[in-house]
Amino acid sequence: MSDDRGSTSHVYELYAAQVYGWAYRFLGRHHDALDVVQDVFLKWMTQCARGTPDRPRGWLRRVTVNRAIDVARQRRVTPEADIQVADREGDEQALVRSDREVLREDVSTAMQRLPEMQRAVLVAKVYDELTFAQVADELDIAVSTAKTHFLRALTAMRERLRVRWTEDEDR
Amino acid sequence: MNCERFMDLLAEALGDELPPTLQTEFDTHLASCARCRREYQSMQDTMSTLRQLQPAPEVAIGRLNDSLVLGRPSDLRRSITQRLNGLLRYAAIILLAFFAGFAFRSGSGVAPMDRPGGGDGPGWTQPAQGDADGTVRMALVSAHRQRPGSTKLAKLLVALHSPTKQ
Numbered sequence: 001m002s003d004d005r006g007s008t009s010h011v012y013e014l015y016a017a018q019v020y021g022w023a024y025r026f027l028g029r030h031h032d033a034l035d036v037v038q039d040v041f042l043k044w045m046t047q048c049a050r051g052t053p054d055r056p057r058g059w060l061r062r063v064t065v066n067r068a069i070d071v072a073r074q075r076r077v078t079p080e081a082d083i084q085v086a087d088r089e090g091d092e093q094a095l096v097r098s099d100r101e102v103l104r105e106d107v108s109t110a111m112q113r114l115p116e117m118q119r120a121v122l123v124a125k126v127y128d129e130l131t132f133a134q135v136a137d138e139l140d141i142a143v144s145t146a147k148t149h150f151l152r153a154l155t156a157m158r159e160r161l162r163v164r165w166t167e168d169e170d171r
Numbered sequence: 172m173n174c175e176r177f178m179d180l181l182a183e184a185l186g187d188e189l190p191p192t193l194q195t196e197f198d199t200h201l202a203s204c205a206r207c208r209r210e211y212q213s214m215q216d217t218m219s220t221l222r223q224l225q226p227a228p229e230v231a232i233g234r235l236n237d238s239l240v241l242g243r244p245s246d247l248r249r250s251i252t253q254r255l256n257g258l259l260r261y262a263a264i265i266l267l268a269f270f271a272g273f274a275f276r277s278g279s280g281v282a283p284m285d286r287p288g289g290g291d292g293p294g295w296t297q298p299a300q301g302d303a304d305g306t307v308r309m310a311l312v313s314a315h316r317q318r319p320g321s322t323k324l325a326k327l328l329v330a331l332h333s334p335t336k337q
Protein backbone atom coordinates (compact mmCIF):
# COMPACT_ATOMS: atom_id res chain seq x y z
CA MET A 1 0.00 0.00 0.00
CA SER A 2 2.79 2.46 0.87
CA ASP A 3 4.37 1.83 -2.56
CA ASP A 4 1.02 2.46 -4.22
CA ARG A 5 0.59 5.69 -2.29
CA GLY A 6 4.00 6.88 -3.33
CA SER A 7 3.43 5.95 -6.93
CA THR A 8 -0.02 7.56 -7.06
CA SER A 9 1.20 10.71 -5.35
CA HIS A 10 4.13 11.03 -7.68
CA VAL A 11 2.05 10.42 -10.80
CA TYR A 12 -0.62 12.78 -9.51
CA GLU A 13 1.89 15.58 -9.02
CA LEU A 14 3.25 15.00 -12.51
CA TYR A 15 0.06 14.63 -14.49
CA ALA A 16 -3.02 15.86 -12.61
CA ALA A 17 -3.05 19.26 -14.31
CA GLN A 18 -2.61 17.62 -17.72
CA VAL A 19 -5.43 15.17 -17.06
CA TYR A 20 -7.62 18.09 -16.05
CA GLY A 21 -6.71 19.93 -19.25
CA TRP A 22 -7.52 16.95 -21.44
CA ALA A 23 -10.86 16.48 -19.71
CA TYR A 24 -11.72 20.17 -19.73
CA ARG A 25 -11.00 20.63 -23.44
CA PHE A 26 -13.34 17.77 -24.21
CA LEU A 27 -16.12 18.51 -21.73
CA GLY A 28 -15.88 22.30 -21.53
CA ARG A 29 -16.99 22.27 -17.90
CA HIS A 30 -14.82 22.73 -14.85
CA HIS A 31 -16.71 20.43 -12.47
CA ASP A 32 -17.11 17.68 -15.05
CA ALA A 33 -13.38 17.85 -15.69
CA LEU A 34 -12.73 17.56 -11.94
CA ASP A 35 -14.95 14.48 -11.78
CA VAL A 36 -12.91 12.92 -14.55
CA VAL A 37 -9.64 13.70 -12.77
CA GLN A 38 -10.86 11.96 -9.62
CA ASP A 39 -12.11 8.94 -11.55
CA VAL A 40 -8.90 8.64 -13.51
CA PHE A 41 -6.63 8.63 -10.49
CA LEU A 42 -8.86 6.25 -8.58
CA LYS A 43 -8.56 3.95 -11.56
CA TRP A 44 -4.80 4.49 -11.54
CA MET A 45 -4.62 3.33 -7.93
CA THR A 46 -6.59 0.21 -8.83
CA GLN A 47 -4.37 -0.42 -11.84
CA CYS A 48 -1.20 -0.07 -9.76
CA ALA A 49 -2.38 -2.91 -7.51
CA ARG A 50 -2.07 -5.17 -10.57
CA GLY A 51 1.02 -3.54 -12.02
CA THR A 52 2.17 0.00 -12.84
CA PRO A 53 1.70 0.86 -16.54
CA ASP A 54 4.97 1.25 -18.44
CA ARG A 55 3.93 4.57 -19.93
CA PRO A 56 1.88 6.46 -17.35
CA ARG A 57 1.15 9.46 -19.54
CA GLY A 58 -0.24 7.35 -22.39
CA TRP A 59 -2.28 5.26 -19.99
CA LEU A 60 -3.66 8.32 -18.22
CA ARG A 61 -4.56 10.03 -21.46
CA ARG A 62 -6.36 7.01 -22.83
CA VAL A 63 -8.36 6.56 -19.64
CA THR A 64 -9.08 10.30 -19.43
CA VAL A 65 -10.45 10.50 -22.94
CA ASN A 66 -12.60 7.40 -22.53
CA ARG A 67 -13.90 8.56 -19.19
CA ALA A 68 -14.66 12.00 -20.58
CA ILE A 69 -16.61 10.40 -23.42
CA ASP A 70 -18.57 8.36 -20.87
CA VAL A 71 -19.31 11.47 -18.84
CA ALA A 72 -20.50 13.34 -21.90
CA ARG A 73 -22.79 10.49 -22.91
CA GLN A 74 -24.17 9.94 -19.43
CA ARG A 75 -24.79 13.52 -18.61
CA ARG A 76 -25.63 14.65 -22.14
CA VAL A 77 -23.63 17.79 -21.57
CA THR A 78 -25.81 20.77 -22.32
CA PRO A 79 -24.02 23.25 -24.55
CA GLU A 80 -23.30 26.28 -22.39
CA ALA A 81 -20.44 28.46 -21.32
CA ASP A 82 -18.17 27.56 -18.45
CA ILE A 83 -20.31 28.33 -15.42
CA GLN A 84 -17.33 28.96 -13.18
CA VAL A 85 -16.17 31.86 -15.31
CA ALA A 86 -19.62 33.44 -15.26
CA ASP A 87 -19.98 32.98 -11.50
CA ARG A 88 -16.63 34.51 -10.85
CA GLU A 89 -17.22 37.52 -13.06
CA GLY A 90 -20.74 38.23 -11.98
CA ASP A 91 -23.76 38.93 -14.11
CA GLU A 92 -22.97 42.60 -14.64
CA GLN A 93 -19.53 41.98 -15.98
CA ALA A 94 -20.79 39.08 -18.10
CA LEU A 95 -22.93 41.59 -20.01
CA VAL A 96 -19.83 43.45 -21.15
CA ARG A 97 -17.73 40.44 -22.13
CA SER A 98 -15.47 40.97 -25.05
CA ASP A 99 -16.42 39.68 -28.48
CA ARG A 100 -13.57 37.21 -28.14
CA GLU A 101 -15.05 35.73 -24.98
CA VAL A 102 -18.45 35.48 -26.58
CA LEU A 103 -16.91 33.78 -29.58
CA ARG A 104 -15.03 31.40 -27.29
CA GLU A 105 -18.29 30.41 -25.65
CA ASP A 106 -19.87 29.99 -29.04
CA VAL A 107 -17.07 27.66 -30.10
CA SER A 108 -17.37 25.75 -26.86
CA THR A 109 -21.09 25.35 -27.41
CA ALA A 110 -20.57 24.13 -30.96
CA MET A 111 -17.92 21.66 -29.76
CA GLN A 112 -20.32 20.21 -27.20
CA ARG A 113 -22.86 19.61 -29.95
CA LEU A 114 -20.48 17.39 -31.90
CA PRO A 115 -20.93 13.64 -31.53
CA GLU A 116 -18.58 12.39 -28.80
CA MET A 117 -16.22 10.52 -31.10
CA GLN A 118 -15.89 13.43 -33.51
CA ARG A 119 -15.25 15.75 -30.58
CA ALA A 120 -12.65 13.40 -29.11
CA VAL A 121 -10.78 13.16 -32.41
CA LEU A 122 -10.96 16.90 -33.03
CA VAL A 123 -9.68 17.75 -29.55
CA ALA A 124 -6.86 15.24 -29.86
CA LYS A 125 -5.79 16.61 -33.21
CA VAL A 126 -6.27 20.33 -32.69
CA TYR A 127 -5.19 20.73 -29.07
CA ASP A 128 -3.02 17.75 -28.32
CA GLU A 129 -1.56 17.36 -31.82
CA LEU A 130 -1.61 13.60 -31.80
CA THR A 131 -1.12 11.70 -35.04
CA PHE A 132 -4.07 9.86 -36.52
CA ALA A 133 -2.40 6.58 -35.57
CA GLN A 134 -2.16 7.72 -31.93
CA VAL A 135 -5.74 8.94 -31.92
CA ALA A 136 -6.95 5.69 -33.43
CA ASP A 137 -5.03 3.68 -30.84
CA GLU A 138 -6.32 5.81 -27.99
CA LEU A 139 -9.94 5.57 -29.06
CA ASP A 140 -9.73 2.03 -30.35
CA ILE A 141 -10.90 2.93 -33.84
CA ALA A 142 -9.43 2.52 -37.31
CA VAL A 143 -7.09 5.21 -38.63
CA SER A 144 -9.41 5.83 -41.57
CA THR A 145 -12.31 6.28 -39.15
CA ALA A 146 -10.27 8.80 -37.16
CA LYS A 147 -9.60 10.79 -40.32
CA THR A 148 -13.27 10.75 -41.26
CA HIS A 149 -14.32 11.91 -37.80
CA PHE A 150 -11.73 14.66 -37.92
CA LEU A 151 -12.86 16.07 -41.25
CA ARG A 152 -16.54 15.92 -40.31
CA ALA A 153 -15.92 17.64 -37.00
CA LEU A 154 -13.73 20.31 -38.53
CA THR A 155 -16.26 20.93 -41.28
CA ALA A 156 -19.02 21.34 -38.71
CA MET A 157 -16.92 23.80 -36.71
CA ARG A 158 -16.02 25.69 -39.85
CA GLU A 159 -19.67 26.12 -40.74
CA ARG A 160 -20.45 27.35 -37.25
CA LEU A 161 -17.62 29.85 -37.33
CA ARG A 162 -18.58 30.91 -40.84
CA VAL A 163 -22.08 31.75 -39.59
CA ARG A 164 -20.55 33.65 -36.70
CA TRP A 165 -18.17 35.59 -38.91
CA THR A 166 -21.03 36.44 -41.28
CA GLU A 167 -23.14 37.71 -38.37
CA ASP A 168 -20.25 39.88 -37.20
CA GLU A 169 -19.87 41.40 -40.65
CA ASP A 170 -23.57 42.22 -40.88
CA ARG A 171 -23.50 44.29 -37.68
CA MET B 172 -3.05 14.47 -58.50
CA ASN B 173 -6.75 15.18 -59.05
CA CYS B 174 -9.24 16.84 -56.71
CA GLU B 175 -10.62 13.52 -55.48
CA ARG B 176 -7.17 12.34 -54.46
CA PHE B 177 -6.53 15.74 -52.91
CA MET B 178 -9.59 15.36 -50.68
CA ASP B 179 -8.49 11.85 -49.69
CA LEU B 180 -5.25 13.31 -48.39
CA LEU B 181 -6.74 16.44 -46.83
CA ALA B 182 -6.95 15.10 -43.28
CA GLU B 183 -3.32 14.00 -43.26
CA ALA B 184 -2.23 17.27 -44.84
CA LEU B 185 -4.00 19.29 -42.15
CA GLY B 186 -2.29 17.17 -39.52
CA ASP B 187 1.12 17.59 -41.18
CA GLU B 188 1.37 13.84 -41.62
CA LEU B 189 1.94 13.53 -45.35
CA PRO B 190 5.20 11.85 -46.37
CA PRO B 191 7.51 14.17 -48.33
CA THR B 192 6.73 12.84 -51.82
CA LEU B 193 2.98 13.06 -51.30
CA GLN B 194 3.35 16.47 -49.71
CA THR B 195 5.06 17.72 -52.86
CA GLU B 196 2.22 16.41 -55.03
CA PHE B 197 -0.32 17.88 -52.64
CA ASP B 198 1.34 21.30 -52.74
CA THR B 199 1.53 21.21 -56.53
CA HIS B 200 -2.20 20.56 -56.80
CA LEU B 201 -2.86 23.21 -54.19
CA ALA B 202 -1.06 25.79 -56.29
CA SER B 203 -3.01 24.90 -59.41
CA CYS B 204 -6.56 24.39 -58.11
CA ALA B 205 -8.39 27.37 -56.63
CA ARG B 206 -11.29 25.30 -55.31
CA CYS B 207 -9.05 22.89 -53.40
CA ARG B 208 -6.93 25.77 -52.23
CA ARG B 209 -10.00 27.50 -50.71
CA GLU B 210 -11.06 24.28 -49.04
CA TYR B 211 -7.65 23.68 -47.52
CA GLN B 212 -7.22 27.29 -46.40
CA SER B 213 -10.64 27.45 -44.73
CA MET B 214 -9.98 24.26 -42.82
CA GLN B 215 -6.59 25.55 -41.70
CA ASP B 216 -8.14 28.84 -40.60
CA THR B 217 -10.74 26.92 -38.61
CA MET B 218 -8.07 24.90 -36.81
CA SER B 219 -6.13 28.04 -36.06
CA THR B 220 -9.23 29.74 -34.66
CA LEU B 221 -10.11 26.75 -32.49
CA ARG B 222 -6.63 26.73 -31.02
CA GLN B 223 -6.83 30.41 -30.20
CA LEU B 224 -10.29 30.32 -28.71
CA GLN B 225 -10.46 27.29 -26.49
CA PRO B 226 -7.45 26.71 -24.35
CA ALA B 227 -8.05 24.90 -21.09
CA PRO B 228 -7.84 27.16 -18.06
CA GLU B 229 -4.44 27.01 -16.42
CA VAL B 230 -4.85 25.04 -13.25
CA ALA B 231 -2.10 25.15 -10.73
CA ILE B 232 -1.73 21.87 -8.92
CA GLY B 233 -2.59 23.55 -5.63
CA ARG B 234 -5.89 24.91 -6.93
CA LEU B 235 -6.68 21.52 -8.42
CA ASN B 236 -6.03 19.91 -5.05
CA ASP B 237 -8.23 22.45 -3.30
CA SER B 238 -11.06 21.86 -5.75
CA LEU B 239 -10.83 18.11 -5.38
CA VAL B 240 -10.79 18.30 -1.57
CA LEU B 241 -13.69 20.71 -1.33
CA GLY B 242 -15.58 18.97 -4.11
CA ARG B 243 -19.31 18.56 -4.18
CA PRO B 244 -21.49 16.31 -2.01
CA SER B 245 -21.43 13.50 -4.56
CA ASP B 246 -17.62 13.75 -4.81
CA LEU B 247 -17.19 13.46 -1.05
CA ARG B 248 -18.97 10.15 -1.05
CA ARG B 249 -17.19 8.76 -4.06
CA SER B 250 -13.54 9.45 -3.54
CA ILE B 251 -12.78 8.83 0.15
CA THR B 252 -9.98 6.43 -0.74
CA GLN B 253 -8.26 8.99 -2.91
CA ARG B 254 -8.54 11.69 -0.33
CA LEU B 255 -7.13 9.52 2.42
CA ASN B 256 -3.80 9.48 0.61
CA GLY B 257 -3.53 13.21 0.96
CA LEU B 258 -5.28 13.35 4.30
CA LEU B 259 -2.81 10.98 5.93
CA ARG B 260 -0.06 13.30 4.86
CA TYR B 261 -1.85 16.29 6.35
CA ALA B 262 -2.63 14.31 9.50
CA ALA B 263 1.08 13.90 10.08
CA ILE B 264 1.48 17.68 9.94
CA ILE B 265 -1.40 18.18 12.36
CA LEU B 266 0.01 15.62 14.78
CA LEU B 267 3.35 17.39 14.80
CA ALA B 268 1.66 20.73 15.44
CA PHE B 269 -0.46 19.18 18.21
CA PHE B 270 2.47 17.68 20.03
CA ALA B 271 4.45 20.86 19.62
CA GLY B 272 1.58 22.76 21.20
CA PHE B 273 1.26 20.19 23.97
CA ALA B 274 4.94 20.45 24.75
CA PHE B 275 4.68 24.25 24.82
CA ARG B 276 1.70 24.12 27.15
CA SER B 277 3.43 21.66 29.46
CA GLY B 278 6.42 23.98 29.65
CA SER B 279 4.70 27.35 30.11
CA GLY B 280 1.27 26.56 31.57
CA VAL B 281 -0.38 28.31 28.61
CA ALA B 282 -2.99 26.50 26.48
CA PRO B 283 -2.26 27.64 22.93
CA MET B 284 -5.12 25.59 21.55
CA ASP B 285 -7.73 27.43 23.61
CA ARG B 286 -10.00 29.53 21.52
CA PRO B 287 -12.16 32.39 22.69
CA GLY B 288 -15.81 31.48 22.84
CA GLY B 289 -15.23 27.72 23.32
CA GLY B 290 -18.16 25.68 22.17
CA ASP B 291 -18.80 21.99 21.75
CA GLY B 292 -18.08 21.54 18.13
CA PRO B 293 -15.46 22.67 15.68
CA GLY B 294 -15.71 26.36 15.12
CA TRP B 295 -12.92 26.77 12.59
CA THR B 296 -12.55 30.38 13.54
CA GLN B 297 -8.78 30.54 13.46
CA PRO B 298 -7.68 31.96 10.14
CA ALA B 299 -5.67 29.64 7.95
CA GLN B 300 -1.97 30.26 7.86
CA GLY B 301 -1.65 30.19 4.13
CA ASP B 302 -3.36 27.98 1.59
CA ALA B 303 -1.92 24.71 2.90
CA ASP B 304 -3.55 25.11 6.30
CA GLY B 305 -6.85 26.05 4.77
CA THR B 306 -6.70 22.96 2.61
CA VAL B 307 -5.83 20.83 5.60
CA ARG B 308 -8.75 22.20 7.57
CA MET B 309 -11.23 21.59 4.80
CA ALA B 310 -9.81 18.13 4.18
CA LEU B 311 -10.38 17.23 7.80
CA VAL B 312 -13.88 18.68 7.73
CA SER B 313 -14.65 16.60 4.66
CA ALA B 314 -13.44 13.43 6.35
CA HIS B 315 -15.35 14.30 9.51
CA ARG B 316 -18.60 14.78 7.61
CA GLN B 317 -18.39 11.37 6.05
CA ARG B 318 -17.81 9.43 9.25
CA PRO B 319 -18.02 11.67 12.27
CA GLY B 320 -16.04 10.26 15.16
CA SER B 321 -15.31 6.98 13.43
CA THR B 322 -11.99 7.77 11.81
CA LYS B 323 -8.65 8.53 13.33
CA LEU B 324 -8.76 11.88 11.61
CA ALA B 325 -12.13 12.73 13.10
CA LYS B 326 -10.89 11.86 16.60
CA LEU B 327 -7.87 14.02 15.98
CA LEU B 328 -10.21 16.79 14.86
CA VAL B 329 -12.15 16.59 18.11
CA ALA B 330 -8.99 16.37 20.17
CA LEU B 331 -7.51 19.44 18.52
CA HIS B 332 -10.54 21.52 19.17
CA SER B 333 -11.16 20.40 22.73
CA PRO B 334 -7.76 19.59 24.16
CA THR B 335 -8.93 19.83 27.80
CA LYS B 336 -11.51 17.08 27.23
CA GLN B 337 -9.00 14.38 26.36
